[in-house]
Amino acid sequence: MPISRADVDAVLAAHSDPYLGEAANYALLARAADTQVTDDGRVFAHIVLPYPHRDPAAAFGAPLEAALHVAGARDVHIRWSHEVPRIKPQGEVAPLTLARNVIAVASGKGGVGKSTTAVNLALALAREGAKVGLLDADIYGPSLPTMLGIGIGKYPDTVDDAWFVPHHAHGVDAMSIGFLLQGDSPVVxxxxxxxxxxxxxxxxxxxxxxxxxxxxxxxxTGDIQLTLAQRVPVAGAVVVTTPQDIATLDAKKGIEMFRKVDITVLGIVENMSQHICSNCGHTEAIFGAGGGVQMAEQYDTPLLAQLPLDKRIREQTDAGCPTVIADPEGALAQQYTELARRVAARLALGPRVAETRIPLNPSST
Structure with missing residues (x-):
């Protein structure tokens, strides 16, 4: 018996996106108008992910196509694309016109690799197909110009004497107070x-x-953090910590701050989770173990990633070519890619504002 539309819907409903979980099976993500079943058993479907993914067909397609064949399909043609929704920011803060979603990357203390994580997260999202901007909000210690290979003091162009034109590096828009400084002049x-x-x-x-x-x-959790939390529309926050107790104690303060101002904490990144020896590959938990896991459990929020302490990450970032760009197919870059998908998928599960489905960079197979 040829496959029916009801059979197709049942198969789609039985398979969930691995990053979104059971809240988003493929029946919910499939565009109804594009799902068709011909009399001779050919199935056509269009699945729209709410987060960017460079090659969803290769990642998710085979089990779904196999299940449709088992259900009676003669041929299966699935088109995959993504549409990034606009997620409601905190309180009554109005969304930004030119940025659909603002994601804050924060830490309770310095030296935990927050900026390195933020830069590689942004670059990974861009490689997955999203349009991404990166704002260096560290007024007193801007590092973005160096990390992106642009340099301090590279003053941006202006439009109508009122707008800065962001620099563009490695596929992302970038703005930092560092572009407005001269040399090593401190911000006092x-x-x-x-x-x-x-x-x-x-x-x-x-x-x-x-x-x-x-x-x-x-x-x-000072003035700048509170200003951003109260006046900039933030759809979600990612908190970066290391496993050691002193870092997690400070990171908890950051989580508490975001909760008090009604900003969703998307999850925790445990950075420098283990040191990887460049000579023998031995791993060692230099900063302790389990801090990020315990904090995630305490605050009932996901542990998004456990990133290693690897000198290549530091070397690549210092050279202005971060890991995701320097070695995009390497194991380290893949960890940042996984982080990017988890952050974007977690964000997509939040409450949406009126503009919910705007097509961006569709990919099809």
Whole structure:
């Protein structure tokens, strides 16, 4: 007996996206108008993911196609694409016009690899097919210009004497106070001036039409963090920590801050989880073990990644060519890619605002 439309819907409903979980089986993600079953048993379907993925057909297609064949399909033709939804930010803060979703990457203390994580997260999202911007919100210690290979003091172009044009590096828009500085001049500003500079960078940058604006926040829970949390529409936050107790204690303060201002914590990244010896490959938990896992359990939030302490990550970032770009098919880059997919998928499960389905960079097979 030829396969029926009901059979197709049943198969789609029985398979869930691995990053979205049971909340999003393929029957919910399939576009109804594009699902067709011909009299001779050919099946056509269009599955739309709410997060970017470079090759969903290769990653997810085979089991789904096999199940449809078992159900009676003669030929299976599945088109895959993605559409990034606009997720509701905190409270009554209005969304940004040019950035669909703002994601804050934060840490309770310095030195845990937050900026390295933020940069590679942004670059991984871009490689997956999203339009991405990267904002360096660390007014006192900007590192983005060096990490992206642009350099301090590379003053951006302006439009109408009112808008900064972000630099473009490795496929992402980038803006930092570091572009406005000369040489090694420090920023010696009191809190109000620093927070004012942050708001200016956010609101007076002529971003491209972005799916995600990744904000590399300064460490801690001070004026700049509170200003961003209260005045910039943040759809979700990622908290970076190392496994050691002193780092997780400070990271917990960051989680508490985001909860108090109604910003969703998308999850925790345990950075420098294990050291990998460059000579023999031996792994060792230099900063202890289990801190990120325990914190994720305590706050009932996902542990998004456990990233290694590997000197290649430092060398590549210092050279202005971060890991995701320097070795895109390598094991380290794949870990950042997994992180990017988990962050984007976790965000996509949040409440959406009116603009929910706008096609961006569709990929089809």
């Amino acid at each position: 500003w009191r809190g109000p001036k620093a927070t004012g500079a942050l708001i200016q960078l956010v609101s007076q940058t002529r971003w491209s039409s972005l799916d995600y604006l990744i904000v590399d926040m300064p460490p801690g």
